[in-house]
Amino acid sequence: MNLILIGAQGSGKGTQASILVERLGIRHLASGDIFRNAVAQGTPLGLEVKGYMERGELVPDRITIALILDLLRDPAYEKGVVLDGFPRTRDQAKALDDALPQLHRRIDRAIYLNVPREVLLDRLSGRYVCVAHQHVYNIKTKPPKTPGICDIDGSELIQRSDDTPAVIETRLQKFFEDTIQVVHYYRAQGKLLELDGNQPIEEVSRQLLLGLGLDPAQAKPGS
Numbered sequence: 001m002n003l004i005l006i007g008a009q010g011s012g013k014g015t016q017a018s019i020l021v022e023r024l025g026i027r028h029l030a031s032g033d034i035f036r037n038a039v040a041q042g043t044p045l046g047l048e049v050k051g052y053m054e055r056g057e058l059v060p061d062r063i064t065i066a067l068i069l070d071l072l073r074d075p076a077y078e079k080g081v082v083l084d085g086f087p088r089t090r091d092q093a094k095a096l097d098d099a100l101p102q103l104h105r106r107i108d109r110a111i112y113l114n115v116p117r118e119v120l121l122d123r124l125s126g127r128y129v130c131v132a133h134q135h136v137y138n139i140k141t142k143p144p145k146t147p148g149i150c151d152i153d154g155s156e157l158i159q160r161s162d163d164t165p166a167v168i169e170t171r172l173q174k175f176f177e178d179t180i181q182v183v184h185y186y187r188a189q190g191k192l193l194e195l196d197g198n199q200p201i202e203e204v205s206r207q208l209l210l211g212l213g214l215d216p217a218q219a220k221p222g223s
């Protein structure tokens with residue numbers, strides 16, 4: 001099963017992606033990993049990506065899609081993939097649809113974790129990470145046992161420079177203007193599974209699995 005997972009930062013995408021990976025035996029492919037992997041391997045495409053990144057330019061869609069196709073040829077992706085962070089625009093979604101038939105694949109479903117903007121802002125502005133290992137906490141939803149200190153390694157908790165309210169606002173703005181177009185794109189194809197992401201994680205997972213025709217009762221508790 002080839003899935004697209006769409007959700008703003010703070011929508012709980014990572015958690016739901018892990019559940020899909022476990023239940024379906026598919027691989028999670030986040031856009032950042034696609035680039036990091038290519039650069040690390042030093043392939044011709046990887047070198048091109050490196051150049052764009054060093055110049056601070058966006059990696060062109062044709063390269064991103066070529067990288068995705070390369071990865072999907074790997075037997076590890078035989079059961080499918082959950083793409084996360086790509087496509088971000090309608091053009092990218094269209095380009096992906098045009099390219100996948102080369103591998104005799106297609107996008108089966110696009111999952112949208114719908115969380116209201118105010119809730120996202122609230123969730124994200126409470127985020128803190130530890131200095132030592134970037135363990136993530138949230139003052140509201142996942143506070144550390146001792147304020148300001150990481151439970152795991154005892155290091156200090158700080159707010160990242162990209163987690164300040166102004167930066168968060170800009171990112172959310174971009175999501176609700178651009179990426180929401182991808183939601184409309186898959187809805188028009190009848191492939192959209194829209195979930196209310198403003199619910200407890202377990203309830204979102206339950207609806208996600210049901211929506212994909214899977215039995216939520218088979219999910220491992222607490223995983």
Ligand SMILES: [Zn+2]
Binds near residue numbers: 131135152153155
């Ligand atoms: Zn830590």
